Amino acid sequence: QLQLQESGPGLIKPSETLSLTCSVSDDSFNSGIYYWGWIRQSPGKGLEWIGTLYYNGRTFYNPSLNSRATISVDTSRNHFSLRLNSVTAADTAVYYCARPKWFGDFPGLTAFDVWGQGAMVTVSS
């Protein structure tokens, strides 16, 4: 059964780059067909979709992040990653990695059926 686990620094300074990794427990990468996503949750903004990556390299991001987010995958290490640059206090949140399962008609739009436990990231000097 698929399990996801986020890892990364819990505290970063304003203007730095947030970097998180999501470890994938099973052989999802072996088929060559996979989809992965990131969502965050903060008291102020609630749940917010960050982005989704498709197996063919296509990525889709929330425009509210102003092109600051990058999702990538390392199949040799069985993980995928999120980078968010130029962070501010508004980026303080719990960050979840998740598996897209049920897709809308337009690329990048999904409901997520498996989630990691979440990683708390605080942006503060």
Add this chain to the structure above:
Amino acid sequence: EIVLTQSPGTLSLSPGERAALSCRASESVYDNFLAWYQQKPGQAPRLLIHGASRRAPGVPDRFSGSGSGTDFTLTINRVEPEDFAVYYCQQYGSHPGTFGQGTKVEIK
């Protein structure tokens, strides 16, 4: 972007009662691509419903979703003690996908 407004903010119920949670969209959700999640303290959200009315695998049949267009409802028949949690709706019909602010179902 589509704004999802959930009501009520808090629902106080006794075990065995029926819960009806509302999710209203600022514009029509394309093809009713709407999901519901349950979140307990310290845990990640859990997918309950997708496509407005399709239960995810393993979800008890006391949970049901209905609605279309801009008005959607999650119903919990005979609330069980483990159902007290926060529930979120999410639309994935139009970019960007968005979530509602949540409804807390608490023990009366």
